[in-house]
Amino acid sequence: MLSVENLSTTYQAPGAKPVLAASNINFSVPTGRLFTLLGPSGCGKTTTLRSIAGLERPSKGVIKAHDTVVYSSAGNIFVAPNHRQFGMVFQSYAIWPHMTVFQNAAFPLQVQKKRLSSKDIRDKVMKVLAAVSLDHVEEREATRLSGGQQQRLALARALVMEPRLLLLDEPLSNLDAKLRDKMRFELKKMQRELGLTTIYVTHDQSEALALSHEIAVMNEGKIVQIGSPRDIYERPANTFVADFIGTTNFVEGTVRGGADDRLVVDTRIGQLNVNAQPGISIGANVSLSIRPEDVHLSDTAPAPSSNSLFVGTVRAKVFLGECQDFKIDVNETQLLARAHPSVRTLVGEQIHIAIDPEKCTVLAA
Amino acid sequence: MAVTTPDGSTVHTSLVQGWGRSFDMKWVVIGLCISVVAWLALIPLGFLIWQSFASTSTAQVPAVFTLENYATAFGTTDSLGLMFNSLKFAFGTAAFALVLGTFFAWVNERTNTPFKSLFFAMSIVPLIIPGILFTVSWIMLASPQIGIFNQIFRDWFGLATPLFNIYSLTGMIWVDGLHYAPIAFLLVTAAFRSMDPSLEESALMSGASVIQVAFKITLKLAWPAILAAFLILFVRGIESFEVPALLGLPVGLRVYTSAIYDAVHSYPSDIGLASAYAMALLLITSLGIYYQSRLSSQGSRFSTVTGKGFRPRVSDIGRWRYATAGIFILYCIFVVALPFLVLLWASLQKYYAAPSWAALHNLSFAAYGEVLAYPGFYGVVWNSAKLAIGGATVVMLLTSVICWITIKTKIPGRWVLDMLASLPLVFPGIVLGLSLMIFYLNFDIGIYGTLWIMLMAYVIKFLPYGMRYNSTSMIQIHKELEESAAMSGASWFTIFRRIVLPLLKPGLMAGWIYIIVVSVRELSSSILLYSPGNEVISIMIWEFWQNGQYIELSAFGVMMITALFGFLMVVQTLSKRFGVKDV
Numbered sequence: 001m002l003s004v005e006n007l008s009t010t011y012q013a014p015g016a017k018p019v020l021a022a023s024n025i026n027f028s029v030p031t032g033r034l035f036t037l038l039g040p041s042g043c044g045k046t047t048t049l050r051s052i053a054g055l056e057r058p059s060k061g062v063i064k065a066h067d068t069v070v071y072s073s074a075g076n077i078f079v080a081p082n083h084r085q086f087g088m089v090f091q092s093y094a095i096w097p098h099m100t101v102f103q104n105a106a107f108p109l110q111v112q113k114k115r116l117s118s119k120d121i122r123d124k125v126m127k128v129l130a131a132v133s134l135d136h137v138e139e140r141e142a143t144r145l146s147g148g149q150q151q152r153l154a155l156a157r158a159l160v161m162e163p164r165l166l167l168l169d170e171p172l173s174n175l176d177a178k179l180r181d182k183m184r185f186e187l188k189k190m191q192r193e194l195g196l197t198t199i200y201v202t203h204d205q206s207e208a209l210a211l212s213h214e215i216a217v218m219n220e221g222k223i224v225q226i227g228s229p230r231d232i233y234e235r236p237a238n239t240f241v242a243d244f245i246g247t248t249n250f251v252e253g254t255v256r257g258g259a260d261d262r263l264v265v266d267t268r269i270g271q272l273n274v275n276a277q278p279g280i281s282i283g284a285n286v287s288l289s290i291r292p293e294d295v296h297l298s299d300t301a302p303a304p305s306s307n308s309l310f311v312g313t314v315r316a317k318v319f320l321g322e323c324q325d326f327k328i329d330v331n332e333t334q335l336l337a338r339a340h341p342s343v344r345t346l347v348g349e350q351i352h353i354a355i356d357p358e359k360c361t362v363l364a365a
Numbered sequence: 366m367a368v369t370t371p372d373g374s375t376v377h378t379s380l381v382q383g384w385g386r387s388f389d390m391k392w393v394v395i396g397l398c399i400s401v402v403a404w405l406a407l408i409p410l411g412f413l414i415w416q417s418f419a420s421t422s423t424a425q426v427p428a429v430f431t432l433e434n435y436a437t438a439f440g441t442t443d444s445l446g447l448m449f450n451s452l453k454f455a456f457g458t459a460a461f462a463l464v465l466g467t468f469f470a471w472v473n474e475r476t477n478t479p480f481k482s483l484f485f486a487m488s489i490v491p492l493i494i495p496g497i498l499f500t501v502s503w504i505m506l507a508s509p510q511i512g513i514f515n516q517i518f519r520d521w522f523g524l525a526t527p528l529f530n531i532y533s534l535t536g537m538i539w540v541d542g543l544h545y546a547p548i549a550f551l552l553v554t555a556a557f558r559s560m561d562p563s564l565e566e567s568a569l570m571s572g573a574s575v576i577q578v579a580f581k582i583t584l585k586l587a588w589p590a591i592l593a594a595f596l597i598l599f600v601r602g603i604e605s606f607e608v609p610a611l612l613g614l615p616v617g618l619r620v621y622t623s624a625i626y627d628a629v630h631s632y633p634s635d636i637g638l639a640s641a642y643a644m645a646l647l648l649i650t651s652l653g654i655y656y657q658s659r660l661s662s663q664g665s666r667f668s669t670v671t672g673k674g675f676r677p678r679v680s681d682i683g684r685w686r687y688a689t690a691g692i693f694i695l696y697c698i699f700v701v702a703l704p705f706l707v708l709l710w711a712s713l714q715k716y717y718a719a720p721s722w723a724a725l726h727n728l729s730f731a732a733y734g735e736v737l738a739y740p741g742f743y744g745v746v747w748n749s750a751k752l753a754i755g756g757a758t759v760v761m762l763l764t765s766v767i768c769w770i771t772i773k774t775k776i777p778g779r780w781v782l783d784m785l786a787s788l789p790l791v792f793p794g795i796v797l798g799l800s801l802m803i804f805y806l807n808f809d810i811g812i813y814g815t816l817w818i819m820l821m822a823y824v825i826k827f828l829p830y831g832m833r834y835n836s837t838s839m840i841q842i843h844k845e846l847e848e849s850a851a852m853s854g855a856s857w858f859t860i861f862r863r864i865v866l867p868l869l870k871p872g873l874m875a876g877w878i879y880i881i882v883v884s885v886r887e888l889s890s891s892i893l894l895y896s897p898g899n900e901v902i903s904i905m906i907w908e909f910w911q912n913g914q915y916i917e918l919s920a921f922g923v924m925m926i927t928a929l930f931g932f933l934m935v936v937q938t939l940s941k942r943f944g945v946k947d948v
């Protein structure tokens with residue numbers, strides 16, 4: 001179990017002005033969970049991860065792993081990275097080119113305080129190499145591995161030391177798309193089976209949604225939302241998260257009135273029904289986030305319901321196989337929609353739109 | 366290309382003529398360069414080889430083919446000892462310098478040792494303290510007779526026999542190794558910097574200690590570069606002249622360089638034997654340079670630089686950082702403070718005496734006045750200035766054309782040019798001096814005994830440096846910059862003068878300054894080429910030493926070091942203003 005409190009890390013290069021790369025980071029990860037730091041390039045994910053690893057010295061905060069404090073600015077505690085027993089996989093994999101596959105994986109056991117016999121080392125290493133299916137290339141020079149194999153070797157090297165915490169920095173970003181999908185599943189399976197507490201850094205939202213128990217979305221050095229993948233996707237806390245996680249339509253408007261737990265919002269495309277939200281009162285300016293797949297399209301007018309209904313004109317459409325993407329003009333505002341391939345309306349024709357109040361996320365504008 | 370003008374007539378654009386002319390001009394310049402470089406690099410070498418097979422000619426007996434020189438040079442037990450001495454000295458120097466330099470590089474790049482900003486400042490010190498002054502100062506510090514260290518131990522601890530003897534193989538290795546350590550430092554630092562930091566970080570995350578990371582990862586990964594650095598230092602060591610001449614010769618400890626000097630300066634001088642020694646020396650340096658260049662070309666195998674430009678983190682080494690800082694400060698004391706102070710002390714005396722309260726009362730600036738009033742002093746300084754500036758200018762201009770040919774054109778055989786211009790890397794200074802001396806003695810075109818032959822020696826010796834500075838910046842000039850100039854109708858000569866040279870300027874300036882500094886300290890070639898009236902600064906120091914004028918030598922040395930230091934400071938400030946990076 002890991003907990004991070006008020007963590008801030010500043011880079012101070014001599015002669016340059018300091019960069020506050022991570023500021024006031026708070027989160028905790030229960031044992032056995034996979035926690036993801038997600039955000040655009042340069043938002044401070046790596047910095048946060050490296051601070052946890054001990055590779056950067058934070059400027060303030062507390063980091064606890066399994067109830068031992070590994071960093072505390074107040075207590076002036078800083079446990080060196082080599083004493084933290086955290087496994088880490090680097091974005092570049094950092095496979096040592098002067099060693100064989102076996103030597104790479106055996107290194108953490110050879111340097112650790114507790115002396116192991118070479119037979120014990122061999123057994124342990126072969127076991128992890130088998131787990132990542134590299135046991136057949138153990139004698140190969142590490143430089144002569146494919147990208148995917150290097151990635152698995154890096155993982156094996158992090159696992160062999162039986163880490164208290166596994167830190168992964170964009171471990172899949174150097175792989176091609178096919179392999180990335182495959183490794184994503186393997187990684188997930190392995191993490192769940194071994195029950196390893198894991199921190200995963202990525203800028204790829206689909207990767208984060210697919211793998212994580214919990215996600216922290218970061219922007220400009222701060223965590224802007226923490227939640228389960230479903231939470232983050234369906235109830236983004238602000239426009240940044242809504243925009244960053246998948247594509248979305250933002251519709252600006254003003255809250256006109258409401259009844260029960262419903263609000264009516266006046267927007268440029270017309271009146272929309274949305275779920276009431278604490279803190280949003282009548283007269284407030286809001287921004288509605290509607291995912292393209294929540295913009296329901298039909299060739300004929302749907303039956304009346306609590307859904308908001310509109311009519312628009314198809315501007316463009318792209319057939320993608322299992323679905324099709326539409327661009328639709330509604331009162332001179334463009335909406336993106338993702339629809340079932342059965343929708344037949346042609347470009348330039350009128351199309352019917354229904355939007356479920358449940359699927360409209362109200363964000364303070 | 367023909368273009369039809371609005372009035373209907375067809376004109377040939379100037380582009381055609383431009384190309385036509387530039388084509389001719391280009392070949393003239395290229396041809397000239399090739400012949401100059403070939404003449405500079407090859408002829409003396411060829412003649413040296415020939416001389417080594419010739420018997421000594423006298424007025425009565427013309428030279429004939431003989432293997433006698435080689436028999437003397439390699440066939441006797443004496444000569445075997447010479448070879449062993451040379452190899453031991455070079456090996457020891459290289460190893461000592463490399464250990465020191467690698468240690469400092471690691472401390473500077475990877476640990477949180479205090480005073481780190483001083484490390485790079487330190488690395489220019491051997492540039493401004495010429496080898497001969499450094500050696501002399503160490504004689505004053507650790508010779509059995511006058512060495513201050515020995516006197517201190519005698520006075521304080523009552524030791525009967527001197528503790529240190531600088532006139533020994535160990536002494537030679539100590540002095541030269543200290544002096545060369547910064548070269549190792551710079552070379553290894555470059556290797557450490559080109560390393561992917563995550564390779565070391567992942568070892569740290571695996572639980573390895575800072576020392577384990579250093580030995581199992583950092584050094585192993587830098588190994589090809591370290592080996593290459595060793596070979597460079599080894600070649601430097603085997604070429605080294607000042608230290609063996611001043612520390613070895615007095616006690617009969619000879620290496621190839623000092624043996625060559627001896628053979629030339631004995632009476633009658635034995636040019637054939639000197640040439641045979643020179644051949645042995647050339648063979649060793651060629652092998653060294655050959656393996657070094659092979660290593661360097663495959664050395665990048667391990668350097669997997671990632672896109673992230675951030676330096677690797679430095680490790681907190683706790684209290685050890687005081688120890689590492691201490692070693693560094695000790696090194697600074699040995700390599701800068703003590704040598705400079707001992708020269709300063711000596712320069713302020715009337716007769717040389719070790720520092721003491723009594724001697725303190727005899728301080729005077731008389732020696733400085735004496736040096737300044739020395740007959741020919743200004744001539745000597747002027748000679749050095751002319752040679753340094755002239756040599757640097759010729760080298761940088763010549764190599765800029767050579768680099769342009771080897772890098773920017775596809776002319777077949779351009780590698781020959783590259784090779785020829787880099788060939789002088791294998792010439793030890795004394796061998797170069799020897800070969801020029803015998804060539805221009807035999808083919809008298811009126812330059813032997815003038816400054817011109819020394820200028821030629823400097824140009825040859827520093828060609829490879831010019832190549833290095835110019836090729837680095839030439840590679841960065843995009844082909845299209847020239848092409849766009851050509852498209853606007855400029856001739857080759859204009860393009861070169863107006864586009865290429867200005868773009869090369871930072872590299873040109875840096876190389877120019879570097880060559881000026883190393884020219885001023887040049888001794889090992891000059892020693893065989895100067896003649897009375899044509900002395901240069903380093904020769905004057907040498908003569909002071911030979912005449913036992915230690916006080917004058919020290920005063921001159923202090924002035925020279927101060928001047929070189931001042932020159933570099935001015936250049937540094939200027940170059941920061943004009944965007945010239947590291948000198």
Ligand SMILES: Nc1ncnc2c1ncn2[C@@H]1O[C@H](COP(=O)(O)OP(=O)(O)OP(=O)(O)O)[C@@H](O)[C@H]1O
Pocket residue numbers: 011012013019020021039040041042043044045046047048203675676
């Ligand atoms: N060693 C450093 N020195 C100075 N600034 C740094 C350093 N490392 C990172 N930064 C800066 O800190 C900020 C956060 O960097 P970080 O590497 O944590 O981003 P990231 O979220 O991992 O991005 P990416 O997805 O591109 O890896 C960036 O603005 C970066 O330029």
Ligand SMILES: [Mg+2]
Pocket residue numbers: 045046047169
């Ligand atoms: Mg990153």
